[in-house]
Amino acid sequence: MALTVVPVADDSAEAWREIHNLIIPVAPLSRTDVEERRGRNLLTLGLVGGATVGNATVRPVVDGQATVIVRVLPEYRRRGYGSEYLRRMLAVAGELGAASVATVVLAANVEGLAFALRHGFVEVERYTVDGAQFIDLSRDLPVG
Numbered sequence: 001m002a003l004t005v006v007p008v009a010d011d012s013a014e015a016w017r018e019i020h021n022l023i024i025p026v027a028p029l030s031r032t033d034v035e036e037r038r039g040r041n042l043l044t045l046g047l048v049g050g051a052t053v054g055n056a057t058v059r060p061v062v063d064g065q066a067t068v069i070v071r072v073l074p075e076y077r078r079r080g081y082g083s084e085y086l087r088r089m090l091a092v093a094g095e096l097g098a099a100s101v102a103t104v105v106l107a108a109n110v111e112g113l114a115f116a117l118r119h120g121f122v123e124v125e126r127y128t129v130d131g132a133q134f135i136d137l138s139r140d141l142p143v144g
């Protein structure tokens with residue numbers, strides 16, 4: 001079934017937050033955090049046939065680089081939704097004028113790191129925040 005991507009609205013910010021905190025439990029966001037992020041980033045939900053399957057963050061372009069992070073709920077993985085969601089968000093980054101795109105993966109998320117590498121991202125650096133290791137990656141645009 002096709003993936004529909006919708007911007008987060010007032011009544012769906014909590015759904016976006018729940019997905020984020022379920023997938024990234026080491027760095028949970030409060031409602032206030034999500035509201036702040038809505039002010040500066042493009043936050044979206046991914047829907048398939050009425051079910052919410054994941055969410056994404058696109059941070060604005062800084063020095064030619066946007067940041068894109070897609071998250072798919074465990075029960076909806078390995079069906080191509082992550083790849084499709086990433087493809088759409090890379091297109092948005094291109095429309096914003098980005099020449100390259102960064103992403104961030106929790107090192108413990110082996111699936112997420114493999115996904116990013118398979119989609120052309122290369123590791124830039126690893127760092128630890130509150131005991132959790134994160135990996136920054138980047139890749140050039142346009143999508144090849």
Ligand SMILES: CC(C)(COP(=O)(O)OP(=O)(O)OC[C@H]1O[C@@H](n2cnc3c(N)ncnc32)[C@H](O)[C@@H]1OP(=O)(O)O)[C@@H](O)C(=O)NCCC(=O)NCCS
Binds near residue numbers: 103
């Ligand atoms: C990374 C993440 C978004 C991938 O989501 P996903 O929906 O499983 O992604 P896809 O289905 O497109 O691809 C995952 C795998 O499923 C496979 N797949 C895709 N469609 C398939 C299908 N119909 N049947 C079987 N396998 C399929 C893909 O080939 C891929 O396999 P591979 O890793 O062996 O190459 C998800 O694991 C996640 O949210 N992780 C946590 C957040 C994160 O780390 N995000 C990465 C930052 S961008």
